[in-house]
Amino acid sequence: MVLKVKGFHTCKARGTKEELRDKVPFLSRRENQWLGQGYYFWTGSDYWAHKWGQEGNRVISKFDISMPKNQVLDLIDSVEDQLHFRKIVDCFSKGALKEAYEQRFNSEICVSSVLTWLREERALGHDVFPYGAVRAKDSHAEKRLRFLPGGRREELNLVERHQMCVYNEFKDAAVTFDCFVHPAHFMDGYNGALA
Numbered sequence: 111m112v113l114k115v116k117g118f119h120t121c122k123a124r125g126t127k128e129e130l131r132d133k134v135p136f137l138s139r140r141e142n143q144w145l146g147q148g149y150y151f152w153t154g155s156d157y158w159a160h161k162w163g164q165e166g167n168r169v170i171s172k173f174d175i176s177m178p179k180n181q182v183l184d185l186i187d188s189v190e191d192q193l194h195f196r197k198i199v200d201c202f203s204k205g206a207l208k209e210a211y212e213q214r215f216n217s218e219i220c221v222s223s224v225l226t227w228l229r230e231e232r233a234l235g236h237d238v239f240p241y242g243a244v245r246a247k248d249s250h251a252e253k254r255l256r257f258l259p260g261g262r263r264e265e266l267n268l269v270e271r272h273q274m275c276v277y278n279e280f281k282d283a284a285v286t287f288d289c290f291v292h293p294a295h296f297m298d299g300y301n302g303a304l305a
Contacts (some may be wrong), residue, residue: 115175115184115245117274118159118291119124119152123169127196127296133285135285137278138297145244146225149285151175156291157190170292173184175276177243184244186272199224221246228246247272 119135135149142287143150147280151173152158184191202219228239251267258264265266276284290296 111179113175113177113179113184115151115153115274116284116288117153117173117175119149119151119171120161120162120168121171123167124292126305127290130169130171130296131287131290134169135281136273137171139159142222143275144223144248144273146229146277147248148243148275149272149281151276153274156267158271160292168292169296172288172291173265174286174288175243175284176286177273177280181240181242181280181288182274183241183244184242187245188235198228202227202253240253241277243274244283245272245274250290282294 121130121134124130125133128162135151138147138150140147143165152162153175156170156172162168183209185195199219201207211219211223211227214227214296217223225239226242232239247270250271252269254267256262256265289298
């Protein structure tokens with residue numbers, strides 16, 4: 111089974127349409143990346159791509175991302191993958207692995223560090239992380255709406271931030287440029303006329 115996703119990549123507007131067409135998407139910096147170093151995409155809509163970065167200084171490109179489902183750790187749509195990742199995280203919270211983690215990262219257990227650890231183990235030849243991409247969301251939502259009135263606290267989160275990180279060694283096979291969606295003069299068919 112194949113997972114097909116529309117991904118939107120935001121970058122700084124540094125270069126012409128032609129120059130950027132050959133460079134996007136850009137590999138993230140090594141440090142402080144939610145899902146580790148890779149190619150980041152907003153998924154489902156270009157809404158958050160427009161919110162990310164400085165207005166007037168961004169380019170948004172659209173990509174088709176296609177990967178076998180078993181190569182994607184899907185922490186958005188797969189409860190099974192969420193349970194699997196929770197088991198992995200639980201392993202880091204006890205015993206020798208906990209001590210090694212604390213010594214290495216000197217911090218509490220977090221998504222980024224666990225994924226970095228697992229990816230580095232994979233690079234050493236250990237078969238512990240078969241994934242070429244991770245899909246995740248944070249707890250932010252533009253609107254929260256209770257399902258029922260009264261004391262119950264269950265809420266529907268609206269307009270969540272969904273991201274996908276495709277790791278470097280999987281990018282060429284999985285990610286295909288579609289078009290630019292912002293700014294207007296980068297879009298196909300743009301004739302310079304104002305609406």
